[in-house]
Amino acid sequence: MSATVSPFNSGLQGGIPTSLDNRRVALVLLSGMESLGLKELRQHASDYVKRAEAGETMLITVAGRPSALLGPAGRKTWCAFDEVADIFRTDTDPTWETDRRLIDDPIADPWVSR
Template sequence: MRELRQHASDYVKRAEAGETMLITVAGRPSAILGPAGRKTWCAFDEVADIFQTDTDPTWEADRNLIDDPIADPWASR
């Protein structure tokens, strides 16, 4: 723990780079320091180019192979 306090910024930089480190107190494992998880949501600007691509030309034929009617599961019934 003392070493972590003395070199906290170095350890945070290493964690940010992807390294995972075990923090011990008096020789006992106490915590894990590692990279923060990837964010779940993306801004539209980050994915906008996906919507500019052409659709799959066989999509309609594939859709017609589905036996069940396509329905919005969130639509009020």
């Protein structure tokens, strides 16, 4: 007895996705999200991209097989300075003053002619 493989269950074993990508495809199919063919996407690409920007996720199919997901890109997440301030709080080098005294040249502006 062999399992039937259709465009919508390839990579699925007993209806259970076998990889992350297949789980995403299964989620799209089970959630009733829109599925559209590549030809339809090419003909109305700007409309579908606008819908994706608005937060909608669509399944792109090629020859009836799920091929890609079109959805919103991850948004930039801005952090308050307080959330990253620890990165900039470091102890100074305790030997810096000693090391600086070992350098013969005085500190000078390199752009000023001598």
